[in-house]
């Protein structure tokens with residue numbers, strides 16, 4: 439199955455919220471004046487008998503002419519309709535600012551025009567793609583060996599799973615990859631990472647429980663350099679409860695790996711969980727203060743009606759979105775494609 443099909447199938451909670459919302463907005467418009475078909479005039483000659491034709495269905499099947507679709511309902515674009523659209527987009531987690539901007543762009547030059555739900559979906563998808571295209575950028579790969587990727591995010595956001603999926607994809611692309619289990623306090627997190635490492639066929643470096651993550655990172659750098667690894671991914675703790683500690687821990691990891699390579703880390707990926715909705719915006723603000731976030735990965739778009747938050751993130755921060763996750767399996771993560779996402783999100 440292509441990733442777009444998967445995305446469309448799994449984004450249904452978000453897309454039905456928006457798609458059905460748009461259908462509802464168009465349907466809620468005033469009913470158009472009834473048009474009475476002209477009655478046949480008494481003097482009109484009877485219509486000539488048509489030659490017997492195969493049924494429309496059969497013709498359609500044989501010659502590919504689709505039976506005529508019933509006309510879609512339409513609604514004239516006015517202030518009330520725009521307000522409903524804006525509310526629906528806010529409900530769908532696009533956030534007030536983005537909802538306002540998107541609605542204003544849709545309105546421009548179209549006031550009074552009678553739109554069908556499909557046309558409205560196309561317009562919305564275009565606006566969303568316009569916001570998201572500049573941030574749809576795959577994780578950049580550098581010739582530098584090892585390229586060090588620091589992975590940050592709150593506990594449970596999907597860091598481990600994302601590292602496992604990325605490791606497996608880079609391996610499949612012929613890269614040699616190494617993982618460091620930097621959340622040394624949580625045995626369960628380390629165990630999960632080891633399982634993912636096995637699945638991906640990638641070595642996972644671990645340290646004694648509670649030991650210094652920076653020292654593990656240093657050892658991992660040493661080994662990655664010695665073995666000529668292309669990529670070193672470093673998992674980190676996500677305890678936001680003690681922000682100061684976390685900040686110091688991340689800063690120390692960075693300091694230590696820079697002793698080995700002053701240009702590292704080459705990427706700092708922030709993993710966000712789509713089910714947290716607007717809270718993802720706060721997480722970006724917070725982690726930007728803790729680390730030099732260079733790009734985002736959004737997970738769990740399959741389990742939520744709040745996928746619209748990705749549009750708000752793109753609009754607010756302009757940070758690259760490298761990949762999105764739509765499930766728990768190894769191939770349920772792929773590069774982010776703005777057009778595919780926009781169309782899937784509005785239910786096209």
Ligand SMILES: Nc1nc2c(ncn2[C@@H]2O[C@H](COP(=O)(O)OP(=O)(O)OP(=O)(O)O)[C@@H](O)[C@H]2O)c(=O)[nH]1
Pocket residue numbers: 591592593594595596597598599600621626627630676737738739740741763764765766770
């Ligand atoms: N449905 C779904 N579940 C996901 C996705 N990504 C991760 N998960 C699940 O989310 C849960 C948390 O993922 P982890 O990768 O362990 O998250 P973490 O950020 O490493 O969390 P800690 O290990 O607690 O720090 C796991 O049960 C994953 O299987 C996704 O894209 N879709």
